[in-house]
Amino acid sequence: MIELTKDRFSAKAEDPADAATDPARVPDGIAVRPDRFSQAGDPERLEPVFELRDISVSYDGKPAVKDVSLDIHRNEITALIGPSGCGKSTLIRCLNRMNDLVPSAEVTGRLLYHGEDLYGPKVDPVQVRKLIGMVFQKPNPFPKSIYDNIAFGPRILRMEGDLDEIVERALRGAALWDEVKDRLDANAFGMSGGQQQRLCIARCIAVEPDVILMDEPCSALDPISTGKIEDLMMELKRRYSIVIVTHNMQQAARVSDRTAFLMVELDAAEGDRWGRIVEYDETERIFTNPSDPRTEDYVSGKVG
Amino acid sequence: MSARFEPRTARAQVAIAGARGVTAGVLSDQPRRDVVRNSVFASLLFLAVVVGLAGLALLVGDNLVKGWPRLNADLLTNGTSSLPANAGLRSAIVGTLWIMAFVILFIVPVGVGSAVFLEEYASRESRLARAVEVNIQNLAAVPSIIYGLLGLAFIARGPLSLGFTVLTASITLALLVLPVVVLVAREAIRAVPSSIREGSLALGATRWQTTRRQILPAAVPGIATGVILAISRAIGETAPLIPLGAATFVTYDPSGPMSGFTAMPLVIFNWVKQPQEEFQVLAAAGIVVLLAVLIAMNSFAIWLRNRYEQRW
Numbered sequence: 214m215i216e217l218t219k220d221r222f223s224a225k226a227e228d229p230a231d232a233a234t235d236p237a238r239v240p241d242g243i244a245v246r247p248d249r250f251s252q253a254g255d256p257e258r259l260e261p262v263f264e265l266r267d268i269s270v271s272y273d274g275k276p277a278v279k280d281v282s283l284d285i286h287r288n289e290i291t292a293l294i295g296p297s298g299c300g301k302s303t304l305i306r307c308l309n310r311m312n313d314l315v316p317s318a319e320v321t322g323r324l325l326y327h328g329e330d331l332y333g334p335k336v337d338p339v340q341v342r343k344l345i346g347m348v349f350q351k352p353n354p355f356p357k358s359i360y361d362n363i364a365f366g367p368r369i370l371r372m373e374g375d376l377d378e379i380v381e382r383a384l385r386g387a388a389l390w391d392e393v394k395d396r397l398d399a400n401a402f403g404m405s406g407g408q409q410q411r412l413c414i415a416r417c418i419a420v421e422p423d424v425i426l427m428d429e430p431c432s433a434l435d436p437i438s439t440g441k442i443e444d445l446m447m448e449l450k451r452r453y454s455i456v457i458v459t460h461n462m463q464q465a466a467r468v469s470d471r472t473a474f475l476m477v478e479l480d481a482a483e484g485d486r487w488g489r490i491v492e493y494d495e496t497e498r499i500f501t502n503p504s505d506p507r508t509e510d511y512v513s514g515k516v517g
Numbered sequence: 518m519s520a521r522f523e524p525r526t527a528r529a530q531v532a533i534a535g536a537r538g539v540t541a542g543v544l545s546d547q548p549r550r551d552v553v554r555n556s557v558f559a560s561l562l563f564l565a566v567v568v569g570l571a572g573l574a575l576l577v578g579d580n581l582v583k584g585w586p587r588l589n590a591d592l593l594t595n596g597t598s599s600l601p602a603n604a605g606l607r608s609a610i611v612g613t614l615w616i617m618a619f620v621i622l623f624i625v626p627v628g629v630g631s632a633v634f635l636e637e638y639a640s641r642e643s644r645l646a647r648a649v650e651v652n653i654q655n656l657a658a659v660p661s662i663i664y665g666l667l668g669l670a671f672i673a674r675g676p677l678s679l680g681f682t683v684l685t686a687s688i689t690l691a692l693l694v695l696p697v698v699v700l701v702a703r704e705a706i707r708a709v710p711s712s713i714r715e716g717s718l719a720l721g722a723t724r725w726q727t728t729r730r731q732i733l734p735a736a737v738p739g740i741a742t743g744v745i746l747a748i749s750r751a752i753g754e755t756a757p758l759i760p761l762g763a764a765t766f767v768t769y770d771p772s773g774p775m776s777g778f779t780a781m782p783l784v785i786f787n788w789v790k791q792p793q794e795e796f797q798v799l800a801a802a803g804i805v806v807l808l809a810v811l812i813a814m815n816s817f818a819i820w821l822r823n824r825y826e827q828r829w
Contacts, residue, residue, distance in 0.1 A: 309719065311718070311719065314715070314718065316640050316641075316642070339718075339722070339723050342721045343721030346719060346720065347715075347719035349715060351712060353713060353715065354716075355717070355731060356713075356734075356827050365717070365720065365730070365731075366720040369720070369721070369722050369726045369730065413716070416716075416720065417720070420720055
């Protein structure tokens with residue numbers, strides 16, 4: 214039984230009252246605490262950050278994701294789950310225009326960010342990425358000191374304020390300050406994988422973005438480090454909107470407010486395969502009462 | 518480990534002994550043919566190494582023995598002279614230093630710039646990038662005397678008309694070694710993982726900021742190694758300098774970019790041509806000095822690479 218509380222490492226005995234309202238609908242091994250989602254209906258929190266309308270992405274003309282339409286809300290954690298090859302990473306990379314770096318990638322459809330067309334003719338992808346930060350699957354610290362890793366963003370963006378303060382604030386924000394405050398000049402490559410990933414998160418929040426995109430941020434980490442990053446995400450969503458791609462359904466269930474489930478569709482004749490959204494809803498519903506049987510099969514581990 | 522299983526009945530003992538024998542045979546029975554082949558192949562590889570090293574050792578040893586009488590400080594401090602007793606490498610060393618200084622001045626910005634353009638800016642599929650790439654590889658294979666003729670026609674005379682000067686020699690040698698610098702710098706830039714690029718761009722850095730502040734610093738050890746290897750090639754080159762006034766007998770120390778020039782390989786070349794036995798000794802001593810410089814530079818390049826190369 215995996216409990217969806219923040220202190221998931223406490224060895225508290227299982228309390229049936231904590232389980233989801235209708236145990237018969239709960240897939241094996243997953244329980245949801247409804248109180249986690251009590252704020253989800255708050256209209257203030259429903260303000261959309263991203264509005265995706267019929268977004269399709271193709272590489273060299275071959276589709277990778279087709280017809281994705283969904284709204285991503287402010288100060289929420291939105292999870293994208295689904296099997297390998299369903300286009301989760303492709304989709305999240307549309308949100309800060311990282312796909313622009315792949316010459317063969319083509320994005321169609323409408324993607325609004327706070328009501329502005331993110332792919333409009335006057336939009337500079339560099340400006341987009343200042344506002345929409347990204348944390349990658351594999352921790353990718355720069356081959357520099359811990360301090361310089363954090364200071365890189367504020368320096369190139371010529372942010373105002375005392376650099377030392379910015380660095381400290383970012384490291385505190387990523388729950389890393391106490392671990393590294395005495396070795397800020399040490400090379401970041403000497404840190405553990407989990408610390409490196411939190412450094413990458415610190416680097417991201419140092420430039421004070423609006424949104425943080427996380428592309429499988431814990432897939433290279435052990436469970437303890439994963440727990441720390443998940444705690445951090447819960448902390449960060451007060452200030453930022455977070456979109457996370459994850460392979461790990463329990464992770465989506467633990468941290469996210471809303472979950473989009475994507476599946477692979479095959480065109481047997483052409484041999485093409487692409488991802489399509491099956492269901493997008495509050496995480497609680499996706500994991501306890503999904504409307505599509507394919508979602509239920511996936512989250513309960515019957516397929517995938 | 519548990520004790521060896523001992524069967525009780527005679528039949529079982531025979532059967533198990535047989536099975537053990539087969540297993541032992543399979544494990545130990547490397548065919549004789551394979552053993553012979555293995556050792557023959559290993560010896561051939563070793564021989565290949567020995568041939569290369571022996572050639573170098575012979576060259577150094579022979580010249581060391583022949584040039585020993587003249588291998589002293591005077592060799593480095595004496596200027597050019599028609600009298601073998603007074604002749605030394607000073608002008609040649611000064612000339613080589615001047616030429617190499619300008620070679621570095623040319624190849625670092627042009628070579629690194631080309632490499633950055635090809636790796637970071639040009640799209641892999643663009644015709645321009647492909648054409649440039651093929652041509653760089655072709656240029657690396659052009660005989661060095663051709664660069665000398667090019668230098669004579671376009672730099673010493675023709676459009677640039679710089680005359681037989683240090684600058685002419687530098688530009689010519691720079692063109693000669695530029696392909697090496699570009700190729701090595703591209704390798705170094707390519708060795709920086711794309712995750713660093715993505716991490717930087719995802720923070721809102723521009724392509725130039727990413728190149729300047731992440732990619733190039735990470736690639737510097739590799740680029741420096743390439744530049745040193747290119748310089749050590751340029752130091753030893755004689756052929757391209759011959760059409761550029763190598764025949765001129767320079768009796769003064771080159772003093773700047775527009776000064777007439779001489780260089781170490783040229784002086785050695787001139788000494789070898791002289792009929793007097795003493796000049797042969799001098800040439801051998803000069804070769805030892807040149808080889809020592811080259812080996813020192815190459816060793817420094819290897820040390821630099823091992824010491825500072827980033828392991829990802």
